[in-house]
Amino acid sequence: MAWIQLRFHSDKEHAETLGDWLMEQGSLSITLEDGQDQPIFEPKLGETPLWNDTIVIALFEADWDLNPIVAEMQAMPEFNGKLNYKIEQIEDKDWVREWMDNFHPIQFGKRLWICPSWRDIPDPNAINVILDPGLAFGTGTHPTTALCLEWLDGLDLAQSEVIDFGCGSGILAVAALKLGAKQVVGIDIDYQAIEASKANAERNNCAEQLSLYLTEQTPTDLKAEVLVANILAGPLRELAPQIASHVKQGGKLALSGLLKEQAIELAEHYSQWFEMDEPSHKEDWSRLTGVRK
Numbered sequence: 408m409a410w411i412q413l414r415f416h417s418d419k420e421h422a423e424t425l426g427d428w429l430m431e432q433g434s435l436s437i438t439l440e441d442g443q444d445q446p447i448f449e450p451k452l453g454e455t456p457l458w459n460d461t462i463v464i465a466l467f468e469a470d471w472d473l474n475p476i477v478a479e480m481q482a483m484p485e486f487n488g489k490l491n492y493k494i495e496q497i498e499d500k501d502w503v504r505e506w507m508d509n510f511h512p513i514q515f516g517k518r519l520w521i522c523p524s525w526r527d528i529p530d531p532n533a534i535n536v537i538l539d540p541g542l543a544f545g546t547g548t549h550p551t552t553a554l555c556l557e558w559l560d561g562l563d564l565a566q567s568e569v570i571d572f573g574c575g576s577g578i579l580a581v582a583a584l585k586l587g588a589k590q591v592v593g594i595d596i597d598y599q600a601i602e603a604s605k606a607n608a609e610r611n612n613c614a615e616q617l618s619l620y621l622t623e624q625t626p627t628d629l630k631a632e633v634l635v636a637n638i639l640a641g642p643l644r645e646l647a648p649q650i651a652s653h654v655k656q657g658g659k660l661a662l663s664g665l666l667k668e669q670a671i672e673l674a675e676h677y678s679q680w681f682e683m684d685e686p687s688h689k690e691d692w693s694r695l696t697g698v699r700k
């Protein structure tokens with residue numbers, strides 16, 4: 408089946424109401440996008456902020472007549488005859504297939520490769536993590552994950568215990584095991600992440616060395632030599648006492664998921680418990696590392 412979409416510029420006051428109205432006119436779905444690269448990070452709980460320039464995209468079946476809809480919108484006071492719009496044909500595609508076609512094996516650091524489970528392994532002698540992220544975050548293509556993978560690759564993890572706080576797909580947990588860790592604990596607030604991590608550990612024949620906990624079920628006396636947490640800056644700040652309590656004295660910490668401009672403040676906060684290093688950066692993102700005092 409093919410579709411057409413009506414794409415137009417609106418603003419944060421009108422975008423949602425127009426979306427609701429278009430659904431009443433027969434639209435199958437509404438997507439709101441940033442019209443001018445105005446990032447919104449970490450909205451407060453229950454808030455859905457929109458952009459000053461918001462693009463509304465309304466999807467319709469291919470044979471839907473959009474002319475009366477556009478005419479009615481042109482007459483609305485917020486557009487005043489100046490509706491800035493496009494009508495686009497959407498090819499029918501297998502989107503899952505398309506995503507899979509675009510995800511290739513990637514090398515991190517010197518030894519580590521992340522290989523999608525449906526691809527051939529480029530270097531059988533490397534340390535290969537076979538990954539299918541399922542519904543969870545973590546393919547290695549995001550800079551925050553890449554920063555953690557590179558850090559893990561640079562450590563000697565032999566016989567160490569590692570905690571992956573915010574494990575998502577389990578990419579970091581499984582990478583740590585493949586890099587020689589003895590035991591890894593993965594923690595997440597999302598049940599999908601626990602499931603995906605378990606499946607990826609099984610895929611890599613290391614499920615017996617991976618324990619998984621939903622956050623509220625995590626044992627309080629858990630301690631490891633290495634802890635990696637790729638979550639956003641807000642939760643990392645709130646979780647700091649808990650994260651610090653899980654790292655043994657002299658143990659290593661890496662925090663990722665924070666923006667460059669958040670690095671100094673977060674490093675200062677963690678310096679209550681850790682000797683913090685200078686941050687490392689990738690694109691707009693930073694990684695903080697430290698050693699437990």
Ligand SMILES: C[S@@+](CC[C@H](N)C(=O)[O-])C[C@H]1O[C@@H](n2cnc3c(N)ncnc32)[C@H](O)[C@@H]1O
Pocket residue numbers: 543544545546547551552555571572573574575576577578579594595596597600622637638639642646664
């Ligand atoms: C950016 S993803 C990172 C996934 C993976 N570790 C990686 O590096 O690609 C962040 C993960 O942290 C989880 N998360 C968010 N807040 C959390 C919290 N307070 N406690 C534990 N996990 C949390 C999310 O569910 C998500 O799976």
